[in-house]
Amino acid sequence: MPRRVLIALCVAVAAAGPSAQQSQTAPVVFRATVNYVEVDATVTDSRGNAVADLAAGDFEVLEDARPQAIASFARVDLPAQRGTPSPLVAAAPIHADIRTNTPIEGGIYLIVLDDLHTDFARTPRVKDIARQFIERAVGPDDVAAVVYTGRNDATQDFTGNRQLLLAAVDKFVGEKLRSATILQLEGQRTVPDPGQATSHLEVGEDVLKDVRAYRARSAVGSIRQLSEFMAGIHGRRKAMVLFGEGIDYDVDQTLGAGGSTASLVIEDTRKAIAASQRGNVTIYSVDPRGLFDPADALLQSAAQFNRDAPENQQTAATRFAAINNRGIGRQAPPQEANTTTLQNEVRLQQESLRAIARETGGFPVVNTNDFLRAFDRIVRENSAYYLLGYYPTNDKRDGKLRKLQVRVKRPGLTVHARKSYLAPSASAPASTTTGDASLSPILEALGSPLPVSGIPMRMFAAPFKGPLNLATVRFAIELDASRFDFVRQDTAWVESLELATAVVAAGGTLRPGDHQKFALTLTPSTHDAVITRGLRVLGQTELPPGRYQLRVAVATGAGKTSSTVYDLEVPDYTKAPVTMSGLVLNSLESSKTPTLTLTTASASPLPGSPATARTFTQNDQVMVFGEVYDNDRSGTAHTVTITTTLRSAAGIALRTTVDERSSLEPGDGARGYRFLAGMPLDDLTSGVYVIHVEARGDFGNRPSAARDIQIVVTAP
Secondary structure (H helix, E strand, O other): OOOOOOHHHHHHHHHOOOOOEOOOOOOOOOOOOOOOEEEEEEEEOOOOOEOOOOOHHHEEEEEOOEEEOEEEEEEEEOOOOOOOOOOOOOOOOOOOOEEEOOOOOOOEEEEEEOHHHOOHHHHHHHHHHHHHHHHHHOOOOOEEEEEEOOOOOOOEEEEOOHHHHHHHHOOOOOOOOOOHHHHHHHOOOOOOOHHHOOOHHHOOHHHHHHHHHHHHHHHHHHHHHHHHHHOOEOOOOEEEEEEOOOOOOOHHHHHHOOOHHHHHHHHHHHHHHHHHHHOOEEEEEEOOOOOOOHHHHHHHHHHHHHHHOOOOOOOHHHHHHHHHHHOOOOOOOHHHHHHHHHHHHHHHHHHHHHHHHHOOOOOEEOOOOOHHHHHHHHHHHOOEEEEEEEOOOOOOOOOOEEEEEEEEOOOOOEEEOOOEEEOOOOOOOOOOOOOOOOOOHHHHHHOOOOOEEOOOEEEEEEEEEOOOOOEEEEEEEEEOHHHOOOEEEOOEEEEEEEEEEEEEEOOOOEEOOOEEEEEEEEOHHHHHHHHHHOEEEEEEEEEOOEEEEEEEEEEEOOOOEEEEEEEEEEOOOOOOOEEEOOOEEEEOOHHHOOEEEOOOOOOOOOOOOOOOOOEEEOOOEEEEEEEEEEOOOOOOOOEEEEEEEEEEOOOOEEEEEEEEEEOOOOOOHHHOEEEEEEEEOOOOOOEEEEEEEEEEEOOOOOOEEEEEEEEEEEOO
């Protein structure tokens, strides 16, 4: 079955299905109606360089050879180098501990790992190639997600954190069934009851055909579902990068035998391509096999056969010779017949990769080991392009294939765009709205695949050791209240605010969140403070150790919505000898921000409300708060030293606070040592700084824990 693996699928589908969300990043508004068609195009000159100075009048769009009126047009030109490098003091990139709902400025990549159709032996190769794509193609301002076609416990929703993306890729394990050709050559043993088989080596190919068909339908079903999900992003190019060896199912042979299952596979593939075309999702298919040698594949399979069947004591070379001597087909030489049959099998698999890329405007990366060049081309195509939208003159909902052609009037230029799309069928919903009317605005924002920017928002979250093996995650949201629609009533200013949260564990498990409404009735002075300083909302949730995404959405009474996502790692605070909570920053200025608290939030040990800003003026003072957990249970008296240092970008220590704590201190040692360090900024020059906190015990091997936060200091 197709997997609902992304957070928006977990949230929005549970309510009313994924819905369209207008982009806040393009200079035009792209409407999402049933008959609206959106197509993106890259234009290059004779040297292959992107052409970025075209206007809407330079383009022609034809559907089935009939000219179409361009209703929406936008040019996107993303810089090749984006983002700010980490300070020199940092040994590794310092990931921002604040999230905003600023519109995504970079590319949008959905990395799909087809574990159902990748050989186990190529697991390390797929990891390596996918990591290369993330490290080379995903820039500081891009967002990407990692999804599997098979397992659903290793996915990573959209994030700009490359370490999280790499961690999701590192969990990849190929689960492809062994080659039908090689199984036939090996003469696998067939058991009467497939349920009694110890491995698929013992199941006949007739049974495996059904399994291959099921896996093929699962994979293309996932592509369809993900494309429908991505269709909710408008005004942007959306790239799906599919890593896999192609559909492992011989449709032609099965159809020839009169099998109805093959028709289902074909229909599901057609639906997947149609969904990608309608959602304007460009698919790039990457075959990790690279340059394929059938003889090497036969030899590797023989070696795998010996590992899978310990009772078989033949060497790989002997087994390979036995396979070749058996042969298939009529009078063909054995090795030639075997390699030719395997080549045909691989060709059919690669054709599925070519078709899905070709029909969606992407390109296949097959029969090549030069993956980096292909990745560079993907980046180029998703960095400089044009978005065009139109309403077809043929508005029939007949589900038929429509041919597309995008041309430019300027001579000597080449246009690359998808060539066709499938019109919606009569059975598709006829609504012309951008979303389901039954889905409330706040749930729509909560399920949006990208941040919603109706009201500027910043978010901070930090885990602390909680009861049992749980962590108490305290979070703060700050909203630009100048975007609210306050109404004056007598001497008060009135507005309403709705807030919803959801927590999603790695793999898509949805955990309960908050949903609360506030009726804001403010005095003139409070109203002025809210407009000037913003509005802060505090909340908390309790989570076991693991990786999560904390999603928050807000809606005003006038219907303005915003949302953002916070990537959160909750450590197991009981494992290491010394562990540290998240770090909370506060400042004299940020403490003046008016604050609301969710009813589910308990009394906070924090010395003031967390600041969600990381830019402070020179006349401010920053406070750093956290907890260190001492897990030594030897009973021997010892000391834990907590050092807080403010460093320049070049690594020069400018402020240092040392706090020595004894294990003999009264109180609950399991709660840890709380520390607070104040840092005036008045004598600092404008620039980037790093706050480094390190805790080290004087017992055992001198265990330690450390955290870094990057801040910016500016003139008042």
